Amino acid sequence: MAQAYMTEPGQGETPERTGSRAGRLLNWWRPEGMWRRGIVLAVLAVLLGLLMFLHARVPNAVGNLGSLLETFLPWLGLGVLVLLVIAVLRRSATALVALLLPAAVWVNLFGGQVTDKAGTGGNLTVATHNVDADNPDPAATAKKIVASGVDVVALEELTSAALPAYKQQLAKTYPYSTVQGTVGLWSKRPLSDAAPVDIKMGWTRALRVVVTAADGQKVGVYVAHLPSVRVKVEAGFTANQRDGSAEALGEAIAADPLKKVILLGDLNGTMNDRSLAPVTSQMRSAQGAAGDGFGFSWPAGFPMARIDHIMTKGMEPVASWALPSTGSDHLPMAASVKI
Numbered sequence: 001m002a003q004a005y006m007t008e009p010g011q012g013e014t015p016e017r018t019g020s021r022a023g024r025l026l027n028w029w030r031p032e033g034m035w036r037r038g039i040v041l042a043v044l045a046v047l048l049g050l051l052m053f054l055h056a057r058v059p060n061a062v063g064n065l066g067s068l069l070e071t072f073l074p075w076l077g078l079g080v081l082v083l084l085v086i087a088v089l090r091r092s093a094t095a096l097v098a099l100l101l102p103a104a105v106w107v108n109l110f111g112g113q114v115t116d117k118a119g120t121g122g123n124l125t126v127a128t129h130n131v132d133a134d135n136p137d138p139a140a141t142a143k144k145i146v147a148s149g150v151d152v153v154a155l156e157e158l159t160s161a162a163l164p165a166y167k168q169q170l171a172k173t174y175p176y177s178t179v180q181g182t183v184g185l186w187s188k189r190p191l192s193d194a195a196p197v198d199i200k201m202g203w204t205r206a207l208r209v210v211v212t213a214a215d216g217q218k219v220g221v222y223v224a225h226l227p228s229v230r231v232k233v234e235a236g237f238t239a240n241q242r243d244g245s246a247e248a249l250g251e252a253i254a255a256d257p258l259k260k261v262i263l264l265g266d267l268n269g270t271m272n273d274r275s276l277a278p279v280t281s282q283m284r285s286a287q288g289a290a291g292d293g294f295g296f297s298w299p300a301g302f303p304m305a306r307i308d309h310i311m312t313k314g315m316e317p318v319a320s321w322a323l324p325s326t327g328s329d330h331l332p333m334a335a336s337v338k339i
Contacts, residue, residue: 038092041083045095048079049102052109056274064239070272071305074294077106116292118319122336124213125150128264128308129332130157138162141326142169148323150334152187152211154264156225180207183223187211197252199245201227206249213339220258224249224265242268243275250278260339261313268307286310286317286335295322297331310335
């Protein structure tokens with residue numbers, strides 16, 4: 001005959017541990033082995049943290065892997081979220097503790113970019129826009145640029161067929177302009193000393209011009225469109241031509257006789273990309289210093305990287321923002337600077 005046994009309080013599982021909602025949750029989260037589960041997840045978390053922390057050590061010798069990684073570096077934060085979800089589902093305390101490393105590294109690298117740093121007091125507004133050589137409606141794009149209200153606007157990827165439309169639509173608002181090769185600049189303020197800049201491409205994709213501000217100060221403004229990059233299976237991240245152009249552009253800016261300089265353009269690389277150091281090491285990013293969010297500008301449909309830049313030297317950026325889509329595959333970027 002079966003015998004029934006009574007469980008005294010303190011022996012075996014208590015009603016609180018087995019019956020209550022809190023008890024069931026505790027049993028779900030704290031079964032034996034929670035520190036032993038998820039060792040692989042913990043290793044992946046540590047490797048992810050080290051990859052972000054040591055991204056500058058990833059070599060460019062093979063397929064420019066370092067530059068490719070740095071182009072999309074902020075997106076590694078998604079890896080932290082994925083591992084976090086898996087760690088919770090696996091109920092692994094070890095993985096959760098290990099995830100503190102990549103989370104801390106990501107916040108250290110990019111935490112400042114998720115907040116609004118915009119200020120006031122700027123006295124010159126500028127914009128840059130790669131208008132897309134295949135733009136089906138350049139006149140409409142130009143009208144949207146005019147609607148932005150900025151003082152100075154740089155355009156890249158101008159074609160001979162589309163240029164008349166841009167000139168016609170921009171002329172009334174921007175009476176001063178210069179076009180050199182496939183880049184141009186339109187301004188409400190007087191321009192002088194416009195000239196092409198040799199960035200070692202064989203044709204003109206950069207210019208330098210002096211803008212006279214409202215208070216009479218002279219500002220050297222560069223417009224540049226560095227060579228495109230590609231990701232190819234057999235060659236990796238093909239950025240060598242762009243890197244050479246970045247070096248030439250950096251040398252030109254460093255030698256500029258004016259103390260106040262602005263760079264506007266599509267550099268086909270991000271501020272994190274070490275290969276753009278000849279430029280980025282001597283200039284401040286308006287988006288990084290005074291932007292709201294990451295300021296991704298490409299591709300316009302789902303921006304994943306900020307390759308369109310406004311940088312300053314000898315002056316303070318006070319605000320930076322992305323303008324609405326114009327029909328190009330890039331978003332225009334704008335900034336206010338204090339001269």
